[in-house]
Amino acid sequence: MSENQESDNSRPSLQGRRRNNNRRYRQKRSFPECPICNQSVKFLLTAISVGEENKPAHFDCVIKMIAEKQSLGPREKISYIGNGNFAVVSGKPGKDLNIRKIIEFEGRESTGEWRKRLSRNLKNR
Numbered sequence: 001m002s003e004n005q006e007s008d009n010s011r012p013s014l015q016g017r018r019r020n021n022n023r024r025y026r027q028k029r030s031f032p033e034c035p036i037c038n039q040s041v042k043f044l045l046t047a048i049s050v051g052e053e054n055k056p057a058h059f060d061c062v063i064k065m066i067a068e069k070q071s072l073g074p075r076e077k078i079s080y081i082g083n084g085n086f087a088v089v090s091g092k093p094g095k096d097l098n099i100r101k102i103i104e105f106e107g108r109e110s111t112g113e114w115r116k117r118l119s120r121n122l123k124n125r
């Protein structure tokens, strides 16, 4: 009989709160909208293209969406493994990382126009 009566008042920690710097860029072009959360995608570098139209979506939104579709075990999580692929993994990277399932998400050939434009911009730097 172990009664762990530790007071576990699960208060939401402030750690997860992101600081929102309200930078006022004068951006003429508007940001594309994330098809998952409908908010603007400001960082295309970390965006993932989703859907038939290959719209850029937030990385975090995609992770969340995949996690909801997969039935994750208690120690499993979704991790990005590159080339538009995600995986259901458990364990720790570099130690005992276990890939249970690979989820091809972003078709290599179906990258949207936004991604092409982005890589063009990067090359011109």
Ligand SMILES: [Zn+2]
Residues within 6 Å of the ligand: 034, 035, 036, 037, 038, 039, 057, 058, 061
């Ligand atoms: Zn989003």
